[in-house]
Amino acid sequence: MSLTDCLYQTNALARLERAARAGRIPHSMIFHGPQGVGKSTVARQWAKLMCCAQPITRDWPKDQDPHNSDLAEIHDCCDQCSDCHLADTGAHPDIHIVNRESAQYAKQQRKTQLINLPIDVIREFVIEPSTLRPTRGRARVFIVEEAETMNRASQNALLKTLEEPPPNTFIILITDKVDMFLPTIRSRCQLVRFNTLPYDFVAQKLQQHNCPADQAQYWARFCQGQLGPALALAQSDIYAVKCQFVEKLTQLDLPTLLLTAQWIIDTAKKHGEALLKTNPLATTGQTTRIAQAFFLQVAAETFRAVLRLHTGQADLLDQPQLIQCLTQKFSPKAAAAAIDATAHAQRLIDANVNATLIFESLMLDYLDAAAGIYATAG
Numbered sequence: 001m002s003l004t005d006c007l008y009q010t011n012a013l014a015r016l017e018r019a020a021r022a023g024r025i026p027h028s029m030i031f032h033g034p035q036g037v038g039k040s041t042v043a044r045q046w047a048k049l050m051c052c053a054q055p056i057t058r059d060w061p062k063d064q065d066p067h068n069s070d071l072a073e074i075h076d077c078c079d080q081c082s083d084c085h086l087a088d089t090g091a092h093p094d095i096h097i098v099n100r101e102s103a104q105y106a107k108q109q110r111k112t113q114l115i116n117l118p119i120d121v122i123r124e125f126v127i128e129p130s131t132l133r134p135t136r137g138r139a140r141v142f143i144v145e146e147a148e149t150m151n152r153a154s155q156n157a158l159l160k161t162l163e164e165p166p167p168n169t170f171i172i173l174i175t176d177k178v179d180m181f182l183p184t185i186r187s188r189c190q191l192v193r194f195n196t197l198p199y200d201f202v203a204q205k206l207q208q209h210n211c212p213a214d215q216a217q218y219w220a221r222f223c224q225g226q227l228g229p230a231l232a233l234a235q236s237d238i239y240a241v242k243c244q245f246v247e248k249l250t251q252l253d254l255p256t257l258l259l260t261a262q263w264i265i266d267t268a269k270k271h272g273e274a275l276l277k278t279n280p281l282a283t284t285g286q287t288t289r290i291a292q293a294f295f296l297q298v299a300a301e302t303f304r305a306v307l308r309l310h311t312g313q314a315d316l317l318d319q320p321q322l323i324q325c326l327t328q329k330f331s332p333k334a335a336a337a338a339i340d341a342t343a344h345a346q347r348l349i350d351a352n353v354n355a356t357l358i359f360e361s362l363m364l365d366y367l368d369a370a371a372g373i374y375a376t377a378g
């Protein structure tokens with residue numbers, strides 16, 4: 001794999017390429033943008049290029065990019081030399097991937113799993129090794145994943161290294177929450193922005209992972225072009241749960257309201273437990289909230305589909321008969337009110353409000369909206 005294999009991130013690649021051509025490769029960068037769109041992949045390929053023994057140029061991927069037509073070629077790693085091979089196996093001594101899991105290998109032993117990247121981990125795995133010469137002579141690259149999880153002390157400790165990195169040392173901070181960095185971190189780094197991916201491309205990738213075509217289209221749209229999260233959903237068994245939930249929304253009435261709210265809470269709890277198994281660094285509270293948020297996303301996406309159908313966009317509907325049924329109950333104004341109520345519920349989940357209260361109120365809001373009563377969410 002090489003940089004040109006990182007598809008549909010040509011704005012980010014163009015920015016890196018222009019810096020390289022000007023002989024001003026930034027030593028400190030922040031790769032930011034939505035989750036699961038290729039930031040880490042590009043960072044790894046960029047690190048490979050910095051360490052490659054025989055860098056080459058390849059044709060600029062014009063087919064993916066109508067905007068950067070001035071670029072005919074892009075510098076890229078050769079993908080053949082021993083440095084490239086070492087990088088691919090994760091064994092290159094000058095490419096350092098640092099994340100919360102690194103804490104498990106830190107000198108300071110820990111019994112609990114980490115929510116933040118603490119200062120001793122940043123010192124041990126970034127600041128101290130950054131002062132050493134590259135082992136293989138070309139460059140030393142540090143990639144800090146989920147870099148927004150560096151706590152304040154870690155961020156402050158890293159400032160000097162970001163400002164004056166040793167020669168041939170490059171630091172890339174990766175995040176989908178760039179606002180969580182201290183302003184002093186942001187001002188010392190070049191920001192490279194990543195975009196969401198085209199839905200069709202995401203759907204195609206999901207199909208390559210054995211996801212049926214209609215589900216692939218649904219998850220691509222649901223995740224708004226974020227391949228990583230879409231792949232995780234496509235590979236789970238949650239599509240059936242999603243279908244069940246949409247069916248419950250079509251049948252929602254006063255007698256079923258409380259049962260539906262309880263079903264969401266119970267199902268979210270189970271889903272949260274499953275998420276915890278695949279993500280041992282998370283807490284039960286976090287995965288439960290992620291699972292609850294999933295139902296809100298499904299609801300919002302369902303009411304967006306209702307709106308699309310009202311405006312004559314009948315293509316790409318998942319469970320089209322049920323959406324049709326909801327379109328009869330929810331006018332465009334009612335669907336918009338339901339989407340607003342869903343967004344309000346998400347804010348309550350973020351604020352740790354009691355789940356029963358949130359989902360019972362939300363189901364009531366949906367019924368009100370369908371009945372033409374539009375409460376303004378406070």
Ligand SMILES: [Zn+2]
Binds near residue numbers: 052077080
């Ligand atoms: Zn190479």
